[in-house]
Amino acid sequence: xxxxxxxxxxxxxxxxxxxxxxxxxxxxxxxxxxxxxxxxxxxxxxxxxxxxxxxxxxxxxxxxxxxxxxxxxxxxxxxxxxxxxxxxxxxxxxxxxxxxxxxxxxxxxxxxxxxxxxxxxxxxxxxxxxxxxxxxxxxxxxxxxxxxxxxxxxxxxxxxxxxxxxxxxxxxxxxxxxxxxxxxxxxxxxxxxxxxxxxxxxxxxxxxxxxxxxxxx
Amino acid sequence: xxxxxxxxxxxxxxxxxxxxxxxxxxxxxxxxxxxxxxxxxxxxxxxxxxxxxxxxxxxxxxxxxxxxxxxxxxxxxxxxxxxxxxxxxxxxxxxxxxxxxxxxxxxxxxxxxxxxxxxxxxxxxxxxxxxxxxxxxxxxxxxxxxxxxxxxxxxxxxxxxxxxxxxxxxxxxxxxxxxxxxxxxxxxxxxxxxxxxxxxxxxxxxxxxxxxxxxxxxxxxxxxxxxxxxxxxxxxxxxxxxxxxxxxxxxxxxxxxxxxxxxxxxxxxxxxxxxxxxxxxxxxxxxxxxxxxxxxxxxxxxxxxxxxxxxxxxxxxxxxxxxxxxxxxxxxxxxxxxxxxxxxxxxxxxxxxx
Numbered sequence: 352x353x354x355x356x357x358x359x360x361x362x363x364x365x366x367x368x369x370x371x372x373x374x375x376x377x378x379x380x381x382x383x384x385x386x387x388x389x390x391x392x393x394x395x396x397x398x399x400x401x402x403x404x405x406x407x408x409x410x411x412x413x414x415x416x417x418x419x420x421x422x423x424x425x426x427x428x429x430x431x432x433x434x435x436x437x438x439x440x441x442x443x444x445x446x447x448x449x450x451x452x453x454x455x456x457x458x459x460x461x462x463x464x465x466x467x468x469x470x471x472x473x474x475x476x477x478x479x480x481x482x483x484x485x486x487x488x489x490x491x492x493x494x495x496x497x498x499x500x501x502x503x504x505x506x507x508x509x510x511x512x513x514x515x516x517x518x519x520x521x522x523x524x525x526x527x528x529x530x531x532x533x534x535x536x537x538x539x540x541x542x543x544x545x546x547x548x549x550x551x552x553x554x555x556x557x558x559x560x561x562x563x564x565x566x567x568x
Numbered sequence: 569x570x571x572x573x574x575x576x577x578x579x580x581x582x583x584x585x586x587x588x589x590x591x592x593x594x595x596x597x598x599x600x601x602x603x604x605x606x607x608x609x610x611x612x613x614x615x616x617x618x619x620x621x622x623x624x625x626x627x628x629x630x631x632x633x634x635x636x637x638x639x640x641x642x643x644x645x646x647x648x649x650x651x652x653x654x655x656x657x658x659x660x661x662x663x664x665x666x667x668x669x670x671x672x673x674x675x676x677x678x679x680x681x682x683x684x685x686x687x688x689x690x691x692x693x694x695x696x697x698x699x700x701x702x703x704x705x706x707x708x709x710x711x712x713x714x715x716x717x718x719x720x721x722x723x724x725x726x727x728x729x730x731x732x733x734x735x736x737x738x739x740x741x742x743x744x745x746x747x748x749x750x751x752x753x754x755x756x757x758x759x760x761x762x763x764x765x766x767x768x769x770x771x772x773x774x775x776x777x778x779x780x781x782x783x784x785x786x787x788x789x790x791x792x793x794x795x796x797x798x799x800x801x802x803x804x805x806x807x808x809x810x811x812x813x814x815x816x817x818x819x820x821x822x823x824x825x826x827x828x829x830x831x832x833x834x835x836x837x838x839x840x841x842x843x844x845x846x847x848x849x850x851x852x853x854x855x856x857x858x859x860x861x862x863x864x865x866x867x868x869x870x871x872x873x874x875x876x877x878x879x880x881x882x883x884x885x886x887x888x889x890x891x892x893x894x895x896x897x898x899x900x901x902x903x904x905x906x907x908x909x910x911x912x913x914x915x916x917x918x919x920x921x922x
Contacts, residue, residue, distance in 0.1 A: 367864065369831035391863075393826055393856035395819040397775045448835075475784045479835060496782065508739070512784040519726060519733035520835070558740060560721060561666040561908040 370406070370495065375441065378428045382441035386410075387434070403435040406495040411437055413471065413494035420469040422462055423490045444484035451478060451521065453531045458489045460535020463509065467548075468540050472505045473497050476513045478520075507551035510536070514552065570611075571891075572646070572657045572682070573884025576675030577667025577695045578719060579626050579759070581635040582615035583642045584880030585650035585657070588888045606889065608705060610881050612649035614642045625748060625758045632670035639678050646880065654686055661887020664692035665906035666720060672905035684900045691887040691896050692903060696721055696911040698882030700732060703844035705885055707869035713838045715829055715857070716911075718845030718877075719744030719759065722825070724785065724832045725911065727919060734912050735835070736785030736828045743847050746789040746821055753797050754810060764814045765850050771815035772808070778820045785831055787824045792817070822853045826860040833864045842869040849876040893918035
């Protein structure tokens with residue numbers, strides 16, 4: 352771990368996420384973020400370490416894979432699968448959770464579409480995982496749950512999550528926001544694929560509990 | 569005001585009387601019907617639970633027959649315990665869904681009969697909403713994230729703009745179904761949660777790997793169930809192995825829920841979490857949720873075990889607040905039951921939270 356001592360400086364806690372703590376640090380003089388997945392006391396030890404290790408390695412890989420297809424993601428500087436830590440680029444900007452506009456939602460849709468036509472499923476598409484950087488580009492974060500899949504089902508689950516987030520947390524604009532998101536998504540994936548995905552979304556919702564006609568809201 | 573609540577969505581037929589007084593506004597003399605100005609007292613809480621034979625689940629026809637058979641006794645008991653006769657009752661609330669059709673119909677028939685014969689207002693109540701509202705009333709949580717875990721629901725709810733909105737839920741099986749169907753595969757009878765918890769406690773703590781499926785804010789249990797059942801088939805009759813499997817099933821399923829609730833807490837920044845529903849009686853689950861909440865300095869509100877499962881109080885109480893908010897009362901001929909009735913389609917006018 353000598354490399355760590357040389358390269359990084361003391362950590363300052365920026366935020367406590369659901370599964371990881373985000374620290375602000377420096378990496379060879381650059382502003383950086385350290386994302387550490389701490390042990391979860393409530394989770395069975397074997398299960399817990401397996402999940403954390405897997406997600407750490409996975410996230411680093413997926414951040415790069417997403418970058419390959421033209422999605423702006425933070426640069427990964429360092430990965431420690433044992434300490435379950437990733438050191439990555441610090442992105443200056445505003446989270447879409449802090450400030451959301453229909454224009455930004457459209458961009459969210461475009462990014463998601465781009466991921467999906469390249470068979471990357473993000474699996475945690477909440478507004479807090481998008482940053483509008485100070486250079487006015489959308490940066491996507493948090494690929495810990497992401498994976499590769501060609502299945503329509505997986506893409507539809509991704510879209511359903513976005514719908515769920517809008518309908519539960521942005522109630523006043525949810526209909527416009529979701530259709531704007533789909534407009535952005537469709538501009539990348541095309542009408543045919545988008546409609547097929549939306550049909551699948553309805554199918555998944557009907558599979559859910561107590562849905563009378565299918566669909567949230 | 570006295571409200572009689574009748575519950576019959578699944579395995580439980582229950583009846584309860586709740587007395588509620590509202591405060592009079594000293595300025596204009598109007599009664600304040602906001603929830604915080606209501607004082608409720610549970611006068612009675614009678615129930616009878618349908619117990620299926622070993623290895624089987626809740627058969628709707630058998631369960632509804634059970635409900636029909638016990639209904640008169642349970643009703644009488646709840647009125648006697650409350651020390652009131654039916655004429656004293658001001659409103660009658662019944663669980664109108666979601667649930668098993670035949671079972672719901674028994675409760676509805678009893679309620680309709682009473683309402684029309686004694687000429688009382690009849691209030692249909694969403695059963696899931698009942699769990700949530702009773703939980704808030706009993707724990708005094710002010711603006712919680714709600715985790716509804718039962719045989720019928722596995723949902724994370726947050727209140728916004730007049731409704732309980734679903735932030736995350738199961739994509740297939742509920743946590744109660746997972747436990748029940750696994751338990752039944754080994755000859756237990758529904759509800760199996762308690763027995764599985766006891767078996768898990770006997771485990772040596774050797775963890776058997778099961779799928780861990782979290783999709784954003786949602787969970788999926790169908791793969792976990794298939795894997796657990798397949799493993800069970802490999803070493804049937806081995807009680808140590810079964811205990812380990814129960815342990816691993818609980819650890820996996822509950823960790824998935826705890827992770828999604830952590831996601832919800834950090835998304836909404838809420839300081840309170842309330843857990844309701846039958847599965848909320850599980851001690852290991854409560855322990856895990858406690859630790860999850862602690863990490864985010866949120867407080868976990870847990871119902872007394874007695875009120876975790878289905879009961880009449882949840883129906884009576886929700887009936888009262890709904891009735892007093894001036895919105896809900898149905899004519900007997902329009903008092904339907906709805907087997908499918910999602911909580912996020914119910915307008916909640918009495919709650920002014922964001």
